[in-house]
Every structure is written in C-alpha cells, then in structure tokens.
Amino acid sequence: MQSTASFPHRTAFFTDLPAQGVLSQRWAYHSLFWLVLSLYNILYFGFLLNNYTQAIFEYSVKLPFYLILVYGNIYYLIPRFLLTGKYFQYFVFLVLSTLLSVAIIQTLINHLILISYCPVGYHPNVLFDPKPTAKRMFDTFSVLGVTSGLKLTKDWIDNQEKIKELEGQSVKNELEFLKSQIQPHFFFNTLNNLYSLTIKKSDLAPEVVVKLSGLMSYMLYESDSHETTLKKEIEHIQNYLDLESLRFGKRLNLDFEIEGSIEQRKLAPLLLLPFIENAFKHGTSHETGILDLKITLKILKGKLLFVVVNPRFDNSSNRKKHKGLGLKNVQRRLALLYGNNYELNIEPTEKQYVISLFIPLK
Known part of the structure; x- marks a missing residue:
C-alpha cells in the first residue's frame, strides 16, 4: 500500500504538542535550544579568543540575526519554496538573506559598537575582511543547517506517523x-x-x-x-x-x-x-x-x-x-x-x- 503526502507546514522544529497548554512548553524547548547553543558558542569562542567578554559581546550581536534567519527560514522559506519544489529560489533567498545578515553583523561589531564598548586594545576589522567574514558566514550557515535539519527531520517523522496512521x-x-x-x-x-x-x-x-x-x-x-x-x-x-x-x-x-x-x-x-x-x-x-x-x-x-x-x-x-x-x-x-x-x-x-x-x- 503506497501513500504520498507532502511535509506538513508545522510551527515547531523540535516538537509538536497538544493545543491545550502547549505554548509555554513549546517555547521552553526553543528557549533551551538557544540557551545551549549560546553557551556553547560563548564558551568555545571565548576559549579561542582568550576573552570571554568579547565572545559574549559578539554573540549578543549575532543572536538576534540568528533568530530572524532561523525562524524566517523554517516558517517562510522552507514551506514557501523548499517544500514546494522551488529549490533554486530557496537557495537564492537563503544565501542573500544570510549575506545581508552577515554584512549587518560585521557593521555593528566593527564600526558602530566595538569601537566604544569593547575592551581597550581591540582593533575592528575591515568590513569585509575575508577571514572574519568567511568565519561568520560559516557560523551562520551552521546554525541554519542544524535548525533546518531538525525541522525537516521532525516533519518527516510526523509525516511518516501520519502515513502509518492512515494506512492502519x-x-x-x-x-x-x-x-x-x-x-x-x-x-x-x-x-x-x-x-x-x-x-x-x-x-x-x-x-x-x-x-x-x-x-x-x-x-x-x-x-x-x-x-x-x-x-x-x-x-x-x-x-x-x-x-x-x-x-x-x-x-x-x-x-x-x-x-x-x-x-x-x-x-x-x-x-x-x-x-x-x-x-x-x-x-x-x-x-x-x-x-x-x-x-x-x-x-x-x-x-x-x-x-x-x-x-x-x-x-x-x-x-x-x-x-x-x-x-x-x-x-x-x-x-x-x-x-x-x-x-x-x-x-x-x-x-x-x-x-x-x-x-x-x-
């Protein structure tokens, strides 16, 4: 018996819970994910830079853009383009939005905020210096990749469960x-x-x-x-x-x-x-x-x-x-x-x- 079905457009990439009393629980899962991701990044980059204050500062600038990119991706780009077979449009919008976000992050870190608030001795990079730009692009795509994988995996599992339920x-x-x-x-x-x-x-x-x-x-x-x-x-x-x-x-x-x-x-x-x-x-x-x-x-x-x-x-x-x-x-x-x-x-x-x-x- 064969069944075909598209991935459902769901509102969470970690878990789906019954409607009653769900909101706080769902956001608890999301908050826990971002908390763990933030702590990992701060501790890891603070260790590499030997400066945890700078790591906290930089990640506090990145986090709002990560949130915008991730939720824009799973709520809009994936349902609108990826799951409807518009792969080229999805790739173009994802890359452009990531480049724009990285450019804004670079600007905020290097030219607007770090000059005034970072510890003495910090020298801002050139806006599109290849090394930090490539690093931040990689970091951003890594976050998008992890969250997209979680979203698609959860939707696939839900979809298989629905197919099994319908077949049963x-x-x-x-x-x-x-x-x-x-x-x-x-x-x-x-x-x-x-x-x-x-x-x-x-x-x-x-x-x-x-x-x-x-x-x-x-x-x-x-x-x-x-x-x-x-x-x-x-x-x-x-x-x-x-x-x-x-x-x-x-x-x-x-x-x-x-x-x-x-x-x-x-x-x-x-x-x-x-x-x-x-x-x-x-x-x-x-x-x-x-x-x-x-x-x-x-x-x-x-x-x-x-x-x-x-x-x-x-x-x-x-x-x-x-x-x-x-x-x-x-x-x-x-x-x-x-x-x-x-x-x-x-x-x-x-x-x-x-x-x-x-x-x-x-």
Whole structure:
C-alpha cells in the first residue's frame, strides 16, 4: 500500500504538542535550544579568543540575526519554496538573506559598537575582511543547517506517523469490511439449509433456528473486536458443525480433532469458518449426498495448525460460478493481519481437497 503526502507546514522544529497548554512548553524547548547553543558558542569562542567578554559581546550581536534567519527560514522559506519544489529560489533567498545578515553583523561589531564598548586594545576589522567574514558566514550557515535539519527531520517523522496512521486505519476499515462480508455470506448459506428443512417439514427446523440464533449473536455482537479467544472460535465452529449435522444426518461423516491447550489463546474472529463452509459447499457428491469431512486443529508452540480435508468430485460444473467469495475473503484478511507470517496451502489431489493453515497465536 503506497501513500504520498507532502511535509506538513508545522510551527515547531523540535516538537509538536497538544493545543491545550502547549505554548509555554513549546517555547521552553526553543528557549533551551538557544540557551545551549549560546553557551556553547560563548564558551568555545571565548576559549579561542582568550576573552570571554568579547565572545559574549559578539554573540549578543549575532543572536538576534540568528533568530530572524532561523525562524524566517523554517516558517517562510522552507514551506514557501523548499517544500514546494522551488529549490533554486530557496537557495537564492537563503544565501542573500544570510549575506545581508552577515554584512549587518560585521557593521555593528566593527564600526558602530566595538569601537566604544569593547575592551581597550581591540582593533575592528575591515568590513569585509575575508577571514572574519568567511568565519561568520560559516557560523551562520551552521546554525541554519542544524535548525533546518531538525525541522525537516521532525516533519518527516510526523509525516511518516501520519502515513502509518492512515494506512492502519485503511487496513482496519478493510478488515471490518471483509469481516462484514462473511456474515451475509454465512447467513445466506445457513438460511438455505433452514429453508430445505422447512420444505421437508423436518422436526429439526426449530433446533436449527436456535443454533442459528446463537451464531448470529456471536457474529453480530461478539466478533466486533479485533481478536477473540480460540475457545470461543471453536465453540462457534462447533455450533456450525451441529447445524450441518442436523441437515446432513447420517450422510455426514465428521472427524473433528483438537490437540493442545486452547486456553488463553487468541486470534482474529471468523477466520477459520470459511474453510469449513467451503468444504460443506464443495465436498458433497451430487449422486450420494455423502460428505466425508476431517477437521484438525493443533496448537504447536504458540502457533495454530488448522487442516480441512474433504472429498473432491468431478460433478461440479456450476461451482466455478460461485467459487471463492469466502476463500478470497479470508485470504485477504490473512494477508492484512499477518503479512508474510502465515502459511496457507490449498492442495487438490485426485480425490481430496486439503487446506492447511499455519498462523501465530497471541
């Protein structure tokens, strides 16, 4: 699943907090950043110059311009030009604004303020002396680079989180849709079975209604959650098998085996039933009406092995017309729920269909 999205135009390059009570906290992060940056510059350049007073003075001149450049960059230049693909315009405006700022800083330090307020013995540089000019250009671009990197990194992380959230919501919606498809598909089949019993005026019809009511309750009310217990799922399967046993009577040869502890195990609801439905739908001979069905459910080291074996007949010319709603549905659900962490094998032999499913359990 692919998603595309532009970086959001956000108001902070360190953190985004909920609207209520945010302003002071956000500015606390900003203030802490500038405080740390200022202390680092003052201590570092004071050590190099062997004059911390001069370092404090020079940085107090630079700081307002750094603030203007940084916030102008992250609030205006990046959203207006960089994130809209206008890279050349962004580069030109950034360089010009940096050059102008450095020129003003040089003027203030060398010709307006230092002459009067710096310690005795300080000699101002020529306005565009290459060495101090290159140094201040480098310092300015370093601050812009760090803050731009923080801004873009934070926006990228936020953007990825939004994409994941949207993808997760999309997957959730698709799973709910697929699960909702199972219910009418199942009820349609079961109501057909009930109809056939009522046509025959079978005494089993009332019992079918009771069983069907229990299944409807499970499907409509108890399977809304993302997962259910394996025990409940097996009870649901057993109810379905009881329904089919009422319909088939002696024509059904059923072998349902459960191995291992099913307590405290969880899986997605309504995940196993479509395979059993498929066996009842396609495993009955038109001539004899007999169904030999074997269902095996094993718990193996935190994983579930589920196997359904039913006969294969050649007299199924109209089955292709109705093939696969349940199986395609469950295959899609398996892919969404487990990704590549499951195995599903459908192996038709000359006389049998063997479906085996291997999934992790919670």
